[in-house]
Amino acid sequence: MPACIFLLPNSLPSPNEIKALGKDAYPPVLRNFLEGFGEPKVATIFENPALSGFASMQWVWMLLTQRENLAPSAPYLWKGLGGPKVHQEFWALNGYRKENGVLKSAGDVFDIDEECDLRDLLNPIARQFNFEVQVLDGRFFLARKKAWQVLITPWLAQEDKPAAQPAGPEAAEWTEITRVIEESLAKSVFNEYRAKAGRPPVEGFWINGGAFEEQLLPYTQIRCALTSDPTIRGISEAAGIARAYIKSSTAVWPDCPEGDRLCILDDFNDPSVKTDPARWSAAWTRAVKRMEHLTATAKGFEKYHPRLVTSDGLRVSVIEKLQEQKSSFAFWKSPKNYTEAWLNSGR
CATH class of the missing domain: 3.30.70 (Alpha-Beta Plaits)
Structure with missing residues (x-):
């Protein structure tokens, strides 16, 4: 089942930021969007605090290239x-x-x-x-x-x-x-x-x-990328995504082959968003609207499902929409909402 992968850099708040946001830390618009999502999975990208701040770029590098070396950004920015x-x-x-x-x-x-x-x-x-x-x-x-x-x-x-x-x-x-x-x-x-x-x-x-710069073989299975970051655009192209299928973060999906799609959302680039309840809620409102639209407009032989990746300086936390239950008993189930668990993955 193909996925629309949404990376939201810098959107994973620290425990102190969660505390400061108070009751506004878990916006209702996000909680509603995450209905039917599974339990989040947390991955530590770096143990060394000296590399804090590079987790999102490193995660993209690992996703697109299947390599674990420190992402070399300069040739791909060029x-x-x-x-x-x-x-x-x-x-x-x-x-x-x-x-x-x-x-x-x-x-x-x-x-x-x-x-x-x-x-x-x-x-x-x-x-x-x-x-x-x-x-x-x-x-x-x-x-x-x-x-x-x-x-x-x-x-x-x-x-x-x-x-x-x-x-x-x-x-x-x-x-x-x-x-x-x-x-x-x-x-x-x-x-x-x-x-x-x-x-x-x-x-x-x-x-x-x-x-x-090198061609990053074997080529990625990601079919298109929406990003305004020139370094990620360069990595995407070197990893085998055709230039015609690499668009800005605000674009619609290109008419690309069947397979997973990647979108980088920029709503949390400013760290101060996580310190202001009103801006925090507004950022999630924009992000959810964008993710809903892109998931609904991803066309293929199979139905696309959303996979969300949030990050702080050192870690990423991934949460994914579960496949819909086909059992007639699914109506009686009340799946757990993991919004709090997902946003509490930071440190």
Whole structure:
């Protein structure tokens, strides 16, 4: 029986958030939608709290590729943005600023004027370390033909935390290039222009997600994907989903072959949604309406059923619609509602 798989990143509240939401923690619209769903199953994606925040991306990687290595995001971000096939190892650059000992996002996408200034600043540094600068849609990458033997926390897990330390044989080089970039930015007038435009200063770049792009064999059995995340779009295409069957998260299902379908819902991307009862309830109202519509409009030889995946920083919790009972006694059964158990899976 094919499934409509709905991933809701960051929608799994912590016990403290559940307590703060009080009676509004379990919205009636969600409780009604989950009637007839089975008991939730919880999977720990990471034990290491340093990787907290990367669970959703890692889960998508594991779903689409059947691989358990840490998801290499940079080459698939390049691919998802429409970049040409280049036989080089790609590393993404995420701008940061420092605040009270942690790294805060300073922006990942730069306008044309900023792009020109950053090219001039980064090109000589990149050459010094045997890289070249690649830019696509205002996003910056470092690329090289030889693999860089560095292990570093993905930016999605690094943001709002003290800077993690790199590992691997060439970790010292990662530390050095990061230092040189920070010093060059501090000496440049780049952030003066940023300040005049009301934008936060860029004090450095987090170099992460490095890998060579490859066709991710064997190809996935997922037939289409609705997502606005360019990295997930790139992974989906590399895993065998035709580009025509990869649409934005707000699109309708494409006319794709029979099989499971994936949709990434963005209603909980802002963490503050889980701290405001009104916004929390409104987010679930939008999400449920979207899931009901997509489940009803998924056409095939068999009836599609919904499978919901919620995540926090380290874990995912999966709940799935049970097959309808054919017995005449099914009318007398009162199945348990697992809404509370599902949302209490966080920690």
